[in-house]
Amino acid sequence: MVSTSPQLPQISFQHASRWYGQVIGLNDVSCEVGPGLTALLGPNGAGKSTFIKMVTGQLRPTTGRVLVMGEPPFANARVLGKLGYCPEIDSFYEEMSGREFVTQLATMSGYRGRELKERVDRSIERVGMTDRCDRKLGGYSKGMRQRIKVAQAILHDPSVLVLDEPLNGLDPVGRREIVTLMTTLAAEGCCVLVSSHILYEVEQLTDNILLMQRGRLLARGSVQDIRDEMDGDTQTPRHITLTVDRPRRMAADLLTLPSVTGVRFGIASQTHMEVETNDPRSFFDALPDITIAGDYTVENLQSPDDHLEAMLRILLNRK
Amino acid sequence: MTDLLLMRATLREAFRPRRLVIALLLTLLPAAIGLLWRLLAPKDGFNPAEVYDSLVVGLIFSFALTILSVTYGTGVVSQEIEQRTIVYLLTRPLPRWRLLLARFLVSVLVVTAVCVLATVLLALTVFGPAEFGAAEVGPDLKALILGSVAYGSLFLLLGTALPKPLTWGLIFVFGWETWVPKLPGSFALLSVMSYLRALAAREISVNPAENAGDNLLLAFSRAPQVTISPSVAWTTLLLLSAVCTVTAMIVFSRKEYVPREDAE
Numbered sequence: 001m002v003s004t005s006p007q008l009p010q011i012s013f014q015h016a017s018r019w020y021g022q023v024i025g026l027n028d029v030s031c032e033v034g035p036g037l038t039a040l041l042g043p044n045g046a047g048k049s050t051f052i053k054m055v056t057g058q059l060r061p062t063t064g065r066v067l068v069m070g071e072p073p074f075a076n077a078r079v080l081g082k083l084g085y086c087p088e089i090d091s092f093y094e095e096m097s098g099r100e101f102v103t104q105l106a107t108m109s110g111y112r113g114r115e116l117k118e119r120v121d122r123s124i125e126r127v128g129m130t131d132r133c134d135r136k137l138g139g140y141s142k143g144m145r146q147r148i149k150v151a152q153a154i155l156h157d158p159s160v161l162v163l164d165e166p167l168n169g170l171d172p173v174g175r176r177e178i179v180t181l182m183t184t185l186a187a188e189g190c191c192v193l194v195s196s197h198i199l200y201e202v203e204q205l206t207d208n209i210l211l212m213q214r215g216r217l218l219a220r221g222s223v224q225d226i227r228d229e230m231d232g233d234t235q236t237p238r239h240i241t242l243t244v245d246r247p248r249r250m251a252a253d254l255l256t257l258p259s260v261t262g263v264r265f266g267i268a269s270q271t272h273m274e275v276e277t278n279d280p281r282s283f284f285d286a287l288p289d290i291t292i293a294g295d296y297t298v299e300n301l302q303s304p305d306d307h308l309e310a311m312l313r314i315l316l317n318r319k
Numbered sequence: 320m321t322d323l324l325l326m327r328a329t330l331r332e333a334f335r336p337r338r339l340v341i342a343l344l345l346t347l348l349p350a351a352i353g354l355l356w357r358l359l360a361p362k363d364g365f366n367p368a369e370v371y372d373s374l375v376v377g378l379i380f381s382f383a384l385t386i387l388s389v390t391y392g393t394g395v396v397s398q399e400i401e402q403r404t405i406v407y408l409l410t411r412p413l414p415r416w417r418l419l420l421a422r423f424l425v426s427v428l429v430v431t432a433v434c435v436l437a438t439v440l441l442a443l444t445v446f447g448p449a450e451f452g453a454a455e456v457g458p459d460l461k462a463l464i465l466g467s468v469a470y471g472s473l474f475l476l477l478g479t480a481l482p483k484p485l486t487w488g489l490i491f492v493f494g495w496e497t498w499v500p501k502l503p504g505s506f507a508l509l510s511v512m513s514y515l516r517a518l519a520a521r522e523i524s525v526n527p528a529e530n531a532g533d534n535l536l537l538a539f540s541r542a543p544q545v546t547i548s549p550s551v552a553w554t555t556l557l558l559l560s561a562v563c564t565v566t567a568m569i570v571f572s573r574k575e576y577v578p579r580e581d582a583e
Contacts, residue, residue, distance in 0.1 A: 056410050058577050075572055081412030091403035095335050104328045108411040108418070152407070 009034050010160045010191035011055055016064035018050050018215075025050035027215040028064070033193060037186035039202040040195040042212035048195045049088070051212065052164050055193065056085045068160060081109070084158035086149045088165045088195070094138035098129055098148045101137055105152045123155035124148075128177050142169030150178060160191045167201055179205060237261060240275045240283065243300035247273040253290050259283045271299070322421045325413075329425040333391070342433050345387065349378040350440035357445060371445045371454055375438060379459075380515060384434050384466050385496070389488035391426035392474025395419065396571065397484050405576050416568035423475050423564065430467040435460055462518035469511050469556040472563035479570045505545050514556050517547035 009032035018026040026047045042048050053059040054066045057073035057080060066072065073079040093101060102120050111119055124133045127147040137145065146169050153161060163182070167175050182205070186192045196202050202209065211219040211226070219226045244250050251263040251273055259279035266272065277283040280303070291298055334342075356370050396419070399405035408418055442454035473491075477484040500507040507513040 053577055058406065058409055059575050075409070075415050077412040077414050080410055083410070085406075085410045087406045087410075089403050089406065091406075093332065093402075093404060105407055105411060107328060108325060108408070108413050110412065156412075 010069055011193065012065075012067040013051075013054075014065040014067070016054065016061040016066050018054065018059060019062045024215050026054070026061070029215075029217045030064075031210060031217055031220050033191060033210070035186070035189045035191045036208060037182060037192045037194065037206040039206050039209045040193060040212065041197070041202060041209050042218075043197065045214070046212040047215040048212055049164070050215070051210075052162055052193070052195055055160075056080075056083060056162055081156070082159040084153035084156065084161040086153040086161075086163040086166050088168070090142070090145060092137040092145065092148075094136065096137055097135060098133040098137060098140065098144070098151075099124065101148060102133070102152050102155060106155050109156050111156075119155045123151040126154060126181060127151045128174070143171055143174045146170055147174065147178070150181070154181075154185070158190065160193070161185060162193045162195075164195045165197070166194060167196065175201075237276045237278050238280050238303070240277065240280070241300075241302045242273055242275065242298055243269070243271050244273065245271065245297040245299075246294075247271055250290070250294060250296050251275075253294055254287075257283065257286050257290075259286070322417060325418070325421045326425050329422050330428070333425055333429050342387075342429065345383045346433050346437045347440065349374045349383070349437050350444045352378070353441050353445040367446045367450065368453070371442060374441055374445070375459055379434055379437050379441070379463070380466070380512070380519070383437055384430065384463060385470060385492040387430040387433055388467060388470035389474050389485065389492055391430055392423075392471040393478035393484035393488050395422045395426050395475055396478040396576070400576055409576060415572045419475070419479070419568055419571045420564070423471065423567075426475075427467050427471045430471060431464050434463040434467060438463060458519045462515045465518060465553070465556050465560075466511070466515045468560045469514075472560040472567065473511070476563040476567040476570070479567045479574065507545055508547070511556070511559070514547055514552040517552040518549055518556075 011033035013029045013031050016026060016029050017024065029047075029051070040048050040051060050059065054061060055068055055073060057068070057076055060066075060072075060074045068079050069082055071079050073083065093104075096104070099120065102124060103116065106116050106120050121130075124130055127150050129144065129147050129151060132140075132144060133148070137148070140148070146166065150163065150166060153163065161182075166178055166182070170178060182192050182194065186206075194202070194205065196205075207222045209220070209222075209226070210217060242250070247265055247270075251265070254260045254275055255263060257277075259277045259282040260275055261278050262276040264274045264276075275283070290296075353370060353374055356374075357365060357367075360370075396405070399408060409415070411418075438456055438459055442451055442456050446454045474484065474488050477487050477491075481487055496510055496512050500510045500513050
């Protein structure tokens with residue numbers, strides 16, 4: 001029985017590995033994804049596609065288990081009835097119109113008659129394609145094709161929606177519309193899993209991420225969780241920039257801290273300095289006392305490493 | 320109901336312009352050649368039965384039936400893989416075996432329709448409407464219908480189980496089906512065409528002295544080393560069709576159809 005209870009994780013990987021002959025595509029991945037919007041991040045070859053194809057029931061794990069709504073998804077019609085999938089591939093039945101394409105897939109989902117028409121119309125409308133859906137797919141722009149792929153994925157109101165690079169090829173308006181659609185569905189309780197390699201997009205979309213590298217799950221949780229994990233790592237140096245009235249004087253004070261391993265000046269301006277620390281928590285604990293004791297005026301404090309892209313760079317280098 | 324709608328959608332797909340042109344060409348070609356033959360041959364030298372036999376064997380049984388069966392039978396799955404649209408089919412809440420069966424039935428329907436129509440048109444043009452009954456097309460039509468099911472299921476299985484099924488299918492048609500029936504002993508029993516020949520009860524007189532090349536026409540027309548009764552032919556071909564179709568459905572339900580480069 002397929003469960004859509006919000007208490008249960010919609011997607012569950014339990015020590016799942018996948019081999020392609022001698023090549024490993026996914027290596028002992030364990031994680032759970034619940035309702036809301038989750039981003040799957042990683043460079044090419046990280047295993048994102050394997051992960052997604054296992055969720056969508058196209059591939060089976062070689063070892064371990066993958067469950068979607070409590071059941072193995074491979075060729076499982078019950079799971080697929082609650083799962084929507086927008087693939088990355090740009091392949092279509094080119095002679096069909098957008099409406100025919102969505103209608104055919106809706107037919108295969110078991111809809112007919114008035115409900116079929118209503119669902120097709122509604123999903124096409126939700127992706128902003130109503131006025132262009134009767135044109136042949138072969139003549140569609142990349143963005144229009146992307147929208148139609150999303151339309152076929154949402155036509156049956158799925159509980160789990162998997163979108164593989166859904167913003168590829170979309171213009172800014174299209175991006176905004178699809179992002180709004182994804183966040184709306186997530187807010188309604190749908191489990192939306194989005195794969196992307198464009199980090200700034202993901203950062204704006206959600207702070208709940210799964211980070212993959214070389215088939216392994218490198219990090220998971222919110223951006224904050226990952227930052228906290230990195231803060232606990234004393235092996236990898238982190239950088240904090242400060243704009244302060246007397247940078248050299250303050251630098252001398254900061255260098256007395258065991259957690260500070262170096263300071264650089266004048267990168268952006270004469271009042272700007274960059275502190276390197278191997279223990280950000282200790283550094284931030286000590287910073288207020290040093291500031292008050294020295295009567296420094298700190299105009300700006302930033303940790304560029306907190307940005308997702310920088311975090312990814314650090315994590316990927318570390319592992 | 321879903322299956323019927325699925326079949327209707329698949330049928331529409333099967334009659335997209337390019338495929339429709341090929342189907343029409345194969346439907347009309349034998350009749351066109353028969354008409355030309357009739358018009359160009361001297362009156363006393365035109366034997367309708369002989370012309371019909373030659374064309375129904377050479378163009379319909381040995382060419383249209385086999386080529387269309389290979390194309391449509393293997394295409395049920397391989398075409399979707401090649402154009403990378405199979406992902407849309409496999410992620411729908413429909414048992415895979417039903418999806419495969421619906422598409423297979425459409426492919427058989429198309430092949431049967433083309434072959435039957437081509438045979439009727441050929442008989443009409445060669446014998447003329449008045450003498451149409453003399454053509455005795457009944458056994459041919461039965462054999463063609465069963466042939467499209469048997470070949471179709473065989474190529475369906477190739478399409479679900481093997482990479483490059485079209486190549487293997489063509490090798491089977493032009494290799495196996497040509498040469499195996501000519502091997503000594505009971506090898507003819509391993510050829511689908513031998514059973515179709517038994518069903519159609521068709522013999523074409525071939526002068527061994529001419530030995531006009533070992534082509535498929537001769538493979539079909541030459542008397543096999545063993546005698547196959549129509550009942551054995553029916554049973555064998557139906558059994559083959561059932562085994563191949565069920566095996567294909569099992570394979571399709573269990574196999575992963577993701578190109579490796581996509582998966583990684």
